[in-house]
Amino acid sequence: MNNHVRELRGEQGWSQADLAERLEVSRQTINAIETGKYDPSLPLAFKLAKLFGRPIESIFVPGKE
Amino acid sequence: MNGLRGYMHVVRDFILREYARNTLEATERAEDARRRMTPAEIITLIVYLTALIVSHLWLPHLQSSAPRVLVALLPLPPIVLIVTLSVRRVLALDELQRRIELVALSVVAVSTWLCCLTCWLLQHAGMSMPSLSLGFLAMMALYGVARRWAQRHYA
Numbered sequence: 141m142n143n144h145v146r147e148l149r150g151e152q153g154w155s156q157a158d159l160a161e162r163l164e165v166s167r168q169t170i171n172a173i174e175t176g177k178y179d180p181s182l183p184l185a186f187k188l189a190k191l192f193g194r195p196i197e198s199i200f201v202p203g204k205e
Numbered sequence: 206m207n208g209l210r211g212y213m214h215v216v217r218d219f220i221l222r223e224y225a226r227n228t229l230e231a232t233e234r235a236e237d238a239r240r241r242m243t244p245a246e247i248i249t250l251i252v253y254l255t256a257l258i259v260s261h262l263w264l265p266h267l268q269s270s271a272p273r274v275l276v277a278l279l280p281l282p283p284i285v286l287i288v289t290l291s292v293r294r295v296l297a298l299d300e301l302q303r304r305i306e307l308v309a310l311s312v313v314a315v316s317t318w319l320c321c322l323t324c325w326l327l328q329h330a331g332m333s334m335p336s337l338s339l340g341f342l343a344m345m346a347l348y349g350v351a352r353r354w355a356q357r358h359y360a
Contacts, residue, residue, distance in 0.1 A: 169301040172359040181300050 142201045146174040148192045163187050176203075218344075246290045253283035284341075305355040312351035313344050 149159050149170075156174070160167040163184065172178035179190065179200075189196045242250075260279040267273045295306045317340070324334045 143237060165299040166302060168356075168359065169299055172301055177359050178301055178304075 141179045142176060142203050143173065144199055144201075145170070145188065148194070148199065149174075152192075162191060178189075209276055216275060224272035234321060241275075243290065243294060246294070248289060249283050249287045253280055256280040301359060305352060305359065308355040309348050312354075313348045316347055317344060 145159075149156070154162075156167045156170045161168045165171070165184065169178065169180075171182055185196055185200060189199055192199065256279045260276050263276050264273065267276060295303055298306065320340075320343075328334050
């Protein structure tokens, strides 16, 4: 799964720690999501979508199978 | 004048960069501290080890079965408490940290099962096995290694 979390975070001018605090997760979680090493749970994906004000499918894109 | 302004910019950038770095390091230190064992868990672990030693030393001096059973099971309550405290700590973590803990626990569970099976098979072949009382310490060490490995995987 690919995602645009890093770009969207950059647009807001937030650091990984800022985003982690807003989502109530650790900074390591944000880093793992951004580097594609960890796919977030559905509740966390919805939280991200709500925070960025975008639909989930515009943030998370299915990768090549 | 321009030289002075450039110098001020360099100083300002340096201060901001250092502030950001310190803030990030402080956050990471706080996250690390949350993941580590709590004081209650450490105290319970010390109680467990004490109970294990007391039980081991006291047991040969007891003859009747009821006190022997009680003394033999002396280390059990602290272990139950450690497990309860650990579960509570893991449930309070975020989803990635929880996954890391579960990966580490899975590694420990499979390794323990394999070790038990190996010991049982070797015992069946008539070989003497080392005391299982060290098993818990070995599990703790393996858990630490497995957690570190899982953390590096997601880093």
